[in-house]
Amino acid sequence: MTEFRNKVQNYQKESFGKRIQAFVLGHSDFQVLLSNYGARIIGIMTPDRKGELADICAGYDHIDEYLRGSSYFGAICGRFANRIAHGTFELDGQIHRTNLNHRGHTLHGGKDGFHTKIWEVLSYNQEELILGLNSPDGDMGFPGNLSVRLSYRIEGSSQIMIQYSAQTDRPTVVNLATHSYFNLGRTADISQHILQVGADHITEVNEELIPTGKLLEINDGPLDFRIPRPIRLDSETGSIWRGYDHNFALRGGHPAAVLTDPISGRRLSIETSQPGLQLYTCNWGDKTESGKYGQTYRAHSFVCLEPQHFPDSPNHAHFPGTRLDPGQVYDHYCLYSFDTL
Numbered sequence: 001m002t003e004f005r006n007k008v009q010n011y012q013k014e015s016f017g018k019r020i021q022a023f024v025l026g027h028s029d030f031q032v033l034l035s036n037y038g039a040r041i042i043g044i045m046t047p048d049r050k051g052e053l054a055d056i057c058a059g060y061d062h063i064d065e066y067l068r069g070s071s072y073f074g075a076i077c078g079r080f081a082n083r084i085a086h087g088t089f090e091l092d093g094q095i096h097r098t099n100l101n102h103r104g105h106t107l108h109g110g111k112d113g114f115h116t117k118i119w120e121v122l123s124y125n126q127e128e129l130i131l132g133l134n135s136p137d138g139d140m141g142f143p144g145n146l147s148v149r150l151s152y153r154i155e156g157s158s159q160i161m162i163q164y165s166a167q168t169d170r171p172t173v174v175n176l177a178t179h180s181y182f183n184l185g186r187t188a189d190i191s192q193h194i195l196q197v198g199a200d201h202i203t204e205v206n207e208e209l210i211p212t213g214k215l216l217e218i219n220d221g222p223l224d225f226r227i228p229r230p231i232r233l234d235s236e237t238g239s240i241w242r243g244y245d246h247n248f249a250l251r252g253g254h255p256a257a258v259l260t261d262p263i264s265g266r267r268l269s270i271e272t273s274q275p276g277l278q279l280y281t282c283n284w285g286d287k288t289e290s291g292k293y294g295q296t297y298r299a300h301s302f303v304c305l306e307p308q309h310f311p312d313s314p315n316h317a318h319f320p321g322t323r324l325d326p327g328q329v330y331d332h333y334c335l336y337s338f339d340t341l
Helices: 063-068
Strands: 013-015 018-020 022-027 030-035 040-047 053-055 075-077 088-091 094-097 120-124 128-135 146-155 159-168 177-179 194-197 199-205 211-217 245-250 257-260 266-272 276-280 303-308 330-340
Touching: 013 063, 022 128, 022 146, 030 146, 040 330, 177 303, 194 276, 257 303, 266 303
Parallel strands: none
Antiparallel strands: 013 018, 022 030, 030 040, 040 053, 075 177, 088 094, 120 128, 128 146, 146 159, 159 330, 194 257, 199 211, 199 245, 245 276, 257 266, 266 330, 276 303
């Protein structure tokens, strides 16, 4: 585990009286590098078909870059992942207004969402890291004191299980998601990656990526990943956002999605208890960003597959519910399994 062990010191720092730490899980043939800043995955080291290890996640080389930027690289998004229209929702007749941080809407919990928090380290060993976070009543406009517990655990030879749980003392809404960026082949972009998603519908959105409330049936075309197909990034994508940024309504069953790089032979399978999966292809236009190992990240350098509830669910009663009441436990998981062809 030398590769990631040598990098741990780059991600440790005292900040606002709290200690930011880095942790390595796994073994010599499969390693996961984690931080309690944003409860994020900094890197995943996994072999190709020749047995050569490579880090297949986007990120930065130093914790200061995470602290300076607004990137969600590898972070846990909350309290509410994805979008809430106009930062407004109603619970029991009361209107709640959340922090507006993206074109007049709330994205991933707001400006100071869970991706910016230094989580408490509850326990750590080579197989599991458990983190905790207490989000106070009114945090980014969300009601209720919310207690969150997160587990990253190695399973089998090359699996990482992410388990989320949360409890509240007041009715609220919760939607937690991990926001890792993958490029299984370390290639310039992910257009040659093959994707399959277990979904027959997507949530229709308007030009601001806010759901209209309709579920659209997937027909043959660029959104049809019911059978494995390349992630097409040309004009036929049918998106004004220069790529994919779509929520797929999962039909249930496993896996929820399979991502394959035919060049390296790496394959990622995702299982989840969540009802949706956001496909996002880093639609940055001409923007570039400096990443790990001296790389320059460009639009479509990585793909995100984010198990979560549907965006803007609090404003659509027929979407799977995100309400959490006192005495209930928010309980979901995401399992990443890696192998080679």
